[in-house]
Amino acid sequence: MLGNIITKMFGTKHERDVKKxxxxxxxxxxxxxxxQSLSEEQLIAKxxxxxxxxxxxxxxxxxxxxxxxxVKEACRRHVGTSWLVSDIELEWNMVHFDVQLIGGMxxxxxxxxxxxxxxxxxxxxxxxxYLNALTGKGVHIVTVNDYLxxxxxxxxxxxxxxxxxxxxxxxxxxxxxxxxxxxxxxxxFGTANEFGFDYLRDNMAQTAEDRVHRNYHYAIIDxxxxxLIDEARTPLIISGTVEQSAHDRYRxxxxxxxxxxxxxxxxINDMISKAEKIVTSEDEDNYxxxxxxxxxxxxxxxxxxxxxxxxxxxxxxKLMSDVEATFMRDKKLHEIDDRLYYFIDEREHSIALTDLxxxxxxxxxxxxFEIPDISTMLSDIEGDEELSVEERQKKTDEIxxxxxxxxxxxxxxxxxxxxxxxxxxxxxxxxEDGKVMIVDEFTGRVLPGRRYSDGLHQSIEAKxxxxxxxxxxxxxxxxxxxxxxxxxxxxxxxGTAETEAQEFFDIYKMDVMVVPTNxxxxxxxxxxxxxxxxxxxxxxxxxxxxxxxxxxxxVLVGTVTVDVSETLSRMLKRAGIRHNVLNAKQHxxxxxxxxxxxxxxxxxIATNMAGRGTDIKLGEGVIxxxxxxxxxxxxxxxxxxxxxxxxxxxxxxxxxxxxFFLSLEDDLMRLFGGDKLGSIMDxxxxxxxxxxxHKMVTNAIERAQKKVEAQNFAIRKHxxxxxxxxxxxxxxxxxxxxxxxxxxxxxxxxxxxxEEVLDMIxxxxxxxxxxxxxxxxxxxxxxxxxxxxLNVELKDEDIExxxxxxxxxxxxxxxxxxxxxKESAYGDEIMRHLERYAVLSTIxxxxxxxxxxxxxxxAGIGLRAYHGxxxxxxxxxxxxxxxxxxxxxxxxDKEIVNLVYKLQVNIPEQSREERRKETAMTAxxxxxxxxxxxxxxxxxxxxxxx
Numbered sequence: 001m002l003g004n005i006i007t008k009m010f011g012t013k014h015e016r017d018v019k020k021x022x023x024x025x026x027x028x029x030x031x032x033x034x035x036q037s038l039s040e041e042q043l044i045a046k047x048x049x050x051x052x053x054x055x056x057x058x059x060x061x062x063x064x065x066x067x068x069x070x071v072k073e074a075c076r077r078h079v080g081t082s083w084l085v086s087d088i089e090l091e092w093n094m095v096h097f098d099v100q101l102i103g104g105m106x107x108x109x110x111x112x113x114x115x116x117x118x119x120x121x122x123x124x125x126x127x128x129x130y131l132n133a134l135t136g137k138g139v140h141i142v143t144v145n146d147y148l149x150x151x152x153x154x155x156x157x158x159x160x161x162x163x164x165x166x167x168x169x170x171x172x173x174x175x176x177x178x179x180x181x182x183x184x185x186x187x188x189f190g191t192a193n194e195f196g197f198d199y200l201r202d203n204m205a206q207t208a209e210d211r212v213h214r215n216y217h218y219a220i221i222d223x224x225x226x227x228l229i230d231e232a233r234t235p236l237i238i239s240g241t242v243e244q245s246a247h248d249r250y251r252x253x254x255x256x257x258x259x260x261x262x263x264x265x266x267x268i269n270d271m272i273s274k275a276e277k278i279v280t281s282e283d284e285d286n287y288x289x290x291x292x293x294x295x296x297x298x299x300x301x302x303x304x305x306x307x308x309x310x311x312x313x314x315x316x317x318k319l320m321s322d323v324e325a326t327f328m329r330d331k332k333l334h335e336i337d338d339r340l341y342y343f344i345d346e347r348e349h350s351i352a353l354t355d356l357x358x359x360x361x362x363x364x365x366x367x368x369f370e371i372p373d374i375s376t377m378l379s380d381i382e383g384d385e386e387l388s389v390e391e392r393q394k395k396t397d398e399i400x401x402x403x404x405x406x407x408x409x410x411x412x413x414x415x416x417x418x419x420x421x422x423x424x425x426x427x428x429x430x431x432e433d434g435k436v437m438i439v440d441e442f443t444g445r446v447l448p449g450r451r452y453s454d455g456l457h458q459s460i461e462a463k464x465x466x467x468x469x470x471x472x473x474x475x476x477x478x479x480x481x482x483x484x485x486x487x488x489x490x491x492x493x494x495g496t497a498e499t500e501a502q503e504f505f506d507i508y509k510m511d512v513m514v515v516p517t518n519x520x521x522x523x524x525x526x527x528x529x530x531x532x533x534x535x536x537x538x539x540x541x542x543x544x545x546x547x548x549x550x551x552x553x554x555v556l557v558g559t560v561t562v563d564v565s566e567t568l569s570r571m572l573k574r575a576g577i578r579h580n581v582l583n584a585k586q587h588x589x590x591x592x593x594x595x596x597x598x599x600x601x602x603x604x605i606a607t608n609m610a611g612r613g614t615d616i617k618l619g620e621g622v623i624x625x626x627x628x629x630x631x632x633x634x635x636x637x638x639x640x641x642x643x644x645x646x647x648x649x650x651x652x653x654x655x656x657x658x659x660f661f662l663s664l665e666d667d668l669m670r671l672f673g674g675d676k677l678g679s680i681m682d683x684x685x686x687x688x689x690x691x692x693x694h695k696m697v698t699n700a701i702e703r704a705q706k707k708v709e710a711q712n713f714a715i716r717k718h719x720x721x722x723x724x725x726x727x728x729x730x731x732x733x734x735x736x737x738x739x740x741x742x743x744x745x746x747x748x749x750x751x752x753x754x755e756e757v758l759d760m761i762x763x764x765x766x767x768x769x770x771x772x773x774x775x776x777x778x779x780x781x782x783x784x785x786x787x788x789x790l791n792v793e794l795k796d797e798d799i800e801x802x803x804x805x806x807x808x809x810x811x812x813x814x815x816x817x818x819x820x821x822k823e824s825a826y827g828d829e830i831m832r833h834l835e836r837y838a839v840l841s842t843i844x845x846x847x848x849x850x851x852x853x854x855x856x857x858x859a860g861i862g863l864r865a866y867h868g869x870x871x872x873x874x875x876x877x878x879x880x881x882x883x884x885x886x887x888x889x890x891x892x893d894k895e896i897v898n899l900v901y902k903l904q905v906n907i908p909e910q911s912r913e914e915r916r917k918e919t920a921m922t923a924x925x926x927x928x929x930x931x932x933x934x935x936x937x938x939x940x941x942x943x944x945x946x
Contacts, residue, residue, distance in 0.1 A: 014514040018102060024065060025101050031069030036076070043077075046070045047164040050134045060108070060131050067131040068104060072096045074159050075126070085154045086147070092158075097518045100124045106513040107491040108132070112224055112504055114497040114514045116521060118615055118651025121493040125220050126156055128491065133165050133186040137217035140487075141189045144223050145445070146171055152222075153189040160187055170194045172448075176201075179212040192227045195219075196236040196483045200476040203734045204238070206840060208742045216487045224492025225640060227480060228508065229500050232716045235479045235723065237453065239472035240848075249412045250455065250462040257416040260353075260360055264300055264341045271297045272306050279313070291323030292336065300340040301421075308665055312532055344421055347711075351417045368409050411455060419459035426563040429460060434467060436460050439562060439607075454855075474851045475844075478730065479723040481507055481716075495647045496640045503713055507720065523627075523650025524657040527693045528635070528701065530664070537663040540691065541631060542571050544659070545603060549577055553625040554602040556616065558645040559583075559633045560667075565605045568633070572603065579603035598628055616648055627655035634666040635701055637708040668704055721874050722858055729885050733847050740839040750835045750900060754819060755812060757787065757897045760890065762808050772802055787898045788815045818901065838899035842892050850888045854881060 035043060047070075050063050060067075075095050082091040096104070100120055103113040104127030115121050125141060133139045143149040153169035160167050168182030170190030179198060182188050202211040221227050275293035278286045297307050298320060311317050327333045337343040341357035344350075358366055381387065381395050423429065429436050430446065436457060438447045451457040451472070461468045484490055485508065497504065501512040531537040541557070548555050559565040562583045569581050582593045582604060597604040599619035616628060628649040636642050642660070649656030662669065740746050765780040766772075784790045792811070823831045857880055861873045 014516075017106075017513050018516065021102050021105050024105060025098050027065040028068045028072070028101055029098075031066050032072050035069055035073040038073075040077075043070065043073060044162070044164055047134065051136070054134055060135065063134075064105070064108065064131060067134065068096075068101060068127045070163065071126050071130045071159065072101075074163055075123070078159065078162070083154075083158055086151050090155065094120065094123050096120075096123060096127070099516050099518050101127065103493070103515040104128050106515065107220055107493065110489045110491050110510065112492040112494065112497045112510050112512045114494060114512055116517050116651070117495050117647040118654075119515070119517055121222065121495075122152055122156060125222070125493065126159055128218075129156075129187055129220060130160065130163065130165065132218045132489075133160070135217070136186070138183065138185070138214050139187050139217065140195060140219040141187065142192050142195060142219055142221040142227065143189065144226055145191060146194075148222070149189040149191055149194075157187075157189075170198070176210055176212055183212050183214050192221070192231065192480060192484075193236060196478060196480060197238065199483060199486075200236060200238050200478060203737060204476055204844065205741065211741075218489045219484065219487045219491070221484070221490070221492040223494055225494045225497050225500060228484065228492065229503065229640075229716070230638075232479065232481055232507075233712075233719055235477045235719075236483065237477040238475045239451075240475050241470040241472055248468075249409055250416065250458045250468055253409065253412045253416055254462045256361060256365060257413060257420060260341050260357055260417070261420045263360060265304075267341070268297045268301045268304055269306060271300075272304070272310060276310055279310075279316070287319060288323060291319040294320040295323050295327070296336050296339050299336055299343045302344060302346045302670075308670075312664065342417055342421075346422075349422055351414065351421055353413065353417065365409075368406050368413075412459070415455045415459040416462065418456060419463045423456075423460055424563070425464070426566065427561040430562060431464060431466065436464060436466060441560075445607075473848065474855070475848050477851060478727075479719060481720050482723055482727045482730075484508070496643045499638075499640050499643070499709070503716070507717075517653075519653030521650050522653060522655055523646070524655075525646055526657065526659045528660045528662055528698055530662045530692045530694075530697055531690075532664050534663045534665045537633075537661050538568065538571060541568065541633060541661050542575055542577075544631060544661070545572065546575060546577060548629050549601060549603055551625060552600045552621070553627075553629050554598050554600065554619070554622060555604070555629045555631060556597050556648055557603070557605045557631045557633060559605060559607050560636060562607055564633055565607050568605055572605075577603055579605060582606040598622060600625070615651060617651075618654055623655055626657060629656070630658035632658070632660035634662055635660060635668050635705065637668055637705060637712070639702070639705050639709065642705075662701070668701075668708065718874075722877060725878055725881050726854060729850075729881070733843060737840060737843050740836055740843075745832050746835055746839065747832065750839075750896070751816075751819070753893055754815060754897050754900075757893050758808065758812055758815060760893070761787070762804065762811070766804055766807065768804055772807075784811070784815075787894055787901070788818060789901050790815055790818060822901070834903050835900055838896050838903065842895045842899060846888050846892050846895070850884070853884060857881065857884065 035046075038046075046066070050067055050070075053063060054060065072095060075092070078092040079095065080091065080093070082089050084090075097120075100123060103115055103119075103121070103124040106113040107125065108128035108131060113121070113124065115124065129139050129141060141149075141152065143152060149169050150171065153167060157167040165187060166185040168185035168188045170179055170182050170188060172191075172194065174182070182190075183198075198212050202213050205211045271293040275290040275297070278290035278293075294307070294311070294316065297304060298311075301307065311320065324333070327336055337352075338354055338356065340354055341360060342351055342353045361368075377399050378396060381392055381399075384392075387395070425431065427439070428441070429438050431437070432446070438450050438452065439445070440447050451469075452460070453472075453474075455471060458468050458471060490508065490510065492504075492510065497512045498514060504510045504512055529540065531540060545555050545557065557565075557568060559568065565581055565583045569579065572579050578601075580593045580596065580603070583606070593604060594606075594616060596602055597606075598616040600622055602619075618627060622628070630646055630649045632642060632645055636645075646658040649658055664670070739749070761780065761783045765777070765783070766775040781792045784792055790811075792814075826834065858877060861877045861880070
């Protein structure tokens with residue numbers, strides 16, 4: 001059987017990959033035959049035998065055939081038995097096929113196994129999971145949601161437990177203590193986000209006991225394309241509320257923005273009317289002017305229904321495109337934008353206020369955009385010798401405050417404009433229980449707890465007149481790419497990875513292996529049907545559903561947004577067709593709805609890949625009706641998502657079919673090539689209501705998808721390039737923090753730091769190679785007082801003959817004496833706790849502020865590079881990020897030392913006398929009399945002085 005499959009895969013890389021593994025498949029099956037004669041005790045004992053052999057030096061590769069055979073035999077012995085899975089009793093009926101053994105070996109090798117829907121990816125994972133769990137280092141099985149993590153843990157967990165391994169699952173609401181128990185298991189199931197957030201929380205923990213992760217040994221990611229590709233643009237962020245949130249400014253600026261939006265709408269409608277008048281009067285001399293009106297309207301409101309209707313007219317899109325090409329060639333596109341109050345770049349998802357728009361604001365609001373050059377103002381203050389130090393500081397603080405206030409209001413206006421112009425309810429978000437909930441653009445699921453950053457979420461809340469939640473500040477963040485690249489070995493499973501094979505290799509160094517199906521795929525993938533308008537397309541979809549439903553064939557309709565799913569649902573209700581809807585608003589019944597989708601007469605509408613991970617099994621008599629019929633309501637911007645939708649039908653050799661309905665008004669068509677398609681339809685003489693099925697159009701659609709895929713890959717790569725810079729800094733901070741957390745004592749590091757900081761400030765104020773009279777003694781005295789609580793009384797004659805080294809040695813003796821006095825006063829245990837607190841609290845506070853600063857740096861770097869001709873933005877970012885990080889580290893070092901010196905601890909009365917005695921016995925006073933030093937008296941816990 002396997003040989004027949006291989007012969008069909010001639011001359012490909014996949015054929016070579018599979019051929020290499022065929023001898024191993026035969027070896028596994030030989031062991032499988034042998035193990036069938038083992039008693040239950042003997043089979044289970046194999047687990048301990050394998051563990052011992054690994055300890056004795058054998059590798060997982062060497063024991064692979066035997067380990068895989070043990071799992072296969074365990075599965076065979078469970079056939080016919082049943083147990084509870086998500087409160088439903090399921091009967092086990094699975095034993096690994098040869099192709100599944102191949103998939104298991106691919107996963108063990110750290111590859112991505114592409115396996116068609118229904119080919120048993122979950123069963124395949126049992127093989128490498130068991131093998132790698134034998135090392136005792138833990139295996140993480142990563143799923144797309146909590147339900148699948150729990151389901152797979154209960155379903156496959158029975159096999160692992162039977163073989164003597166421990167199994168756990170991470171769920172969203174678990175406590176730290178519960179999570180820690182789960183991570184101690186040999187195998188842990190959980191979502192991509194939960195594993196990542198636990199990593200971030202571990203690096204915010206205040207005690208070693210609060211950390212939950214063990215290590216990052218081996219992970220298998222289910223639906224790997226969804227997690228490592230689709231989710232990769234959004235970093236994992238743990239946020240805390242800002243102490244003094246300025247979220248009221250969104251409510252304050254809302255009327256201003258609403259006024260602009262209304263005025264722009266009036267202007268756009270007027271432009272469209274003028275263009276329409278020119279076109280209908282057939283005034284060809286003014287056609288170019290009509291094109292200008294169309295282009296301006298498209299730049300100001302690309303989704304305007306009146307505009308979209310006019311652009312459907314023959315030749316209109318071409319006219320607009322020709323005008324745009326002319327203005328771009330002459331570098332005068334800004335003249336079009338200047339006609340508007342604000343303009344929108346839909347592809348870049350950005351928006352910008354024009355000078356005309358700014359003039360519509362009140363005089364006070366216009367002043368917000370007059371942000372002066374801070375550096376010049378600060379230089380003027382610094383150069384004003386008449387100002388005292390306190391006055392300088394006061395004026396500097398006032399400049400920063402005013403600048404911050406203006407910047408925040410300008411930012412609020414921009415974000416509100418984005419909220420009104422780029423984000424639509426029931427598309428990008430839904431309103432649930434008075435809250436704005438983000439909808440995942442790839443799965444159609446609501447993302448609980450996820451919020452847009454940078455004030456955008458507050459802007460949408462203001463727009464929708466719901467409660468505006470407090471703004472948040474990033475406490476910790478990491479991209480999914482950098483989190484999963486930490487694992488010693490990473491593998492993945494999906495039904496669709498081949499189109500992104502290059503990205504998987506470039507970013508993760510993971511090879512994609514296409515595993516052959518156990519049975520041939522016989523699904524009929526029909527040519528796309530393309531219409532001019534959405535209305536015509538929707539009518540055709542309803543007719544198709546009705547026709548299939550009449551004969552009892554089940555239909556699954558895939559939509560891109562909640563809005564489209566509800567539109568089709570209303571049309572089906574009017575047509576009297578019973579159906580289920582699965583979108584972000586009905587997610588609670590997801591598994592139930594998906595399970596019913598394959599029954600005779602079933603009609604299911606699902607946003608994108610909602611329900612992914614749950615097989616649609618055909619009901620009785622459905623095979624004779626042609627199997628499950630898939631209808632796509634538009635092409636997704638990624639070919640891979642389209643393949644996923646098609647793949648819901650035709651599982652395990654079942655019959656099935658798929659058909660996509662498209663229109664020139666679909667976002668993909670409109671943004672990437674709709675004008676060319678419109679021209680093609682004009683040439684072919686396609687009238688309204690007619691459908692086109694043509695290879696030329698299909699190719700144009702595929703080119704548009706490739707264009708978007710390339711753009712999205714560039715965005716993900718761009719995100720990773722920037723996060724790679726942060727990743728180096730993150731690792732350094734987290735490693736330093738972890739050392740302070742886990743070591744019983746960090747006294748040596750603190751004493752070393754005390755000297756390093758002293759070196760830093762003496763080098764700054766008393767540079768090597770300079771004479772004592774050139775030293776800035778006043779500034780040095782101030783720093784010693786602030787950091788070490790050391791008052792220095794210096795006379796000129798004391799330092800005239802001093803070298804820097806001798807000077808440093810004397811000061812170090814004095815600051816060390818203060819430290820030892822404090823240690824004697826508090827005792828070893830309390831001093832160690834105090835040092836740990838000083839390190840952790842200082843790192844946490846500055847890392848939090850550093851993340852905000854890096855966000856600001858990144859946000860402004862592109863504009864600076866563009867205007868300043870300073871080179872590539874990423875290169876400027878790397879250079880400046882290093883400077884900011886270096887400065888932060890120096891500040892952290894100083895503050896840790898300062899905290900160690902200034903923190904006071906209250907100790908119970910009983911201990912005070914003991915501490916005083918201890919102090920009397922251990923304190924020594926290092927000679928500093930000839931320097932005129934008088935260190936601050938160190939206050940002991942009982943209030944006395946030493």
